[in-house]
Amino acid sequence: MNDKQTTVQELKERVKQFRAERGWTDTDQKDVAISICLEAAELLEHFQWVKTEEVKDHSRWRQAVAEEMADVLFLLMELAEQFDIDLAKAFQAKVTKQANKYPLSEFNPSKSKQELRQAYYRIKSKTRTDHPFAEEKEHDS
Numbered sequence: 001m002n003d004k005q006t007t008v009q010e011l012k013e014r015v016k017q018f019r020a021e022r023g024w025t026d027t028d029q030k031d032v033a034i035s036i037c038l039e040a041a042e043l044l045e046h047f048q049w050v051k052t053e054e055v056k057d058h059s060r061w062r063q064a065v066a067e068e069m070a071d072v073l074f075l076l077m078e079l080a081e082q083f084d085i086d087l088a089k090a091f092q093a094k095v096t097k098q099a100n101k102y103p104l105s106e107f108n109p110s111k112s113k114q115e116l117r118q119a120y121y122r123i124k125s126k127t128r129t130d131h132p133f134a135e136e137k138e139h140d141s
């Protein structure tokens with residue numbers, strides 16, 4: 001099993017089979033959602049108190065991080081199966097939504113960090129209260 005040869009549906013079926021073999025068929029969806037957050041927190045623990053330079057050297061933590069990512073994925077597949085959610089469709093819809101929210105005309109590598117940050121916070125300010133960075137002026141340097 002690897003990313004190139006495995007479909008999302010196969011992952012869902014593998015999780016379903018694993019759970020059925022153990023009689024874990026009546027798990028509360030709320031508990032699965034909570035467990036996703038808890039496993040995501042376990043993933044974060046590997047980055048807590050670690051300097052960015054240390055994170056870049058992933059040979060030390062790669063296996064442990066992969067296990068936590070797999071924990072999150074396992075539970076996500078379980079929840080998607082329980083809610084009958086087509087994750088590939090949901091993913092594509094999200095990518096389309098994000099592309100509309102962050103248009104290439106404003107978010108592309110030709111923009112400065114300042115321009116990108118301002119554009120980002122202009123968008124955020126439409127959905128949240130105004131953020132001070134949205135109107136920040138370019139710093140002289």
Ligand SMILES: [Mg+2]
Pocket residue numbers: 039042067068071
């Ligand atoms: Mg874990």
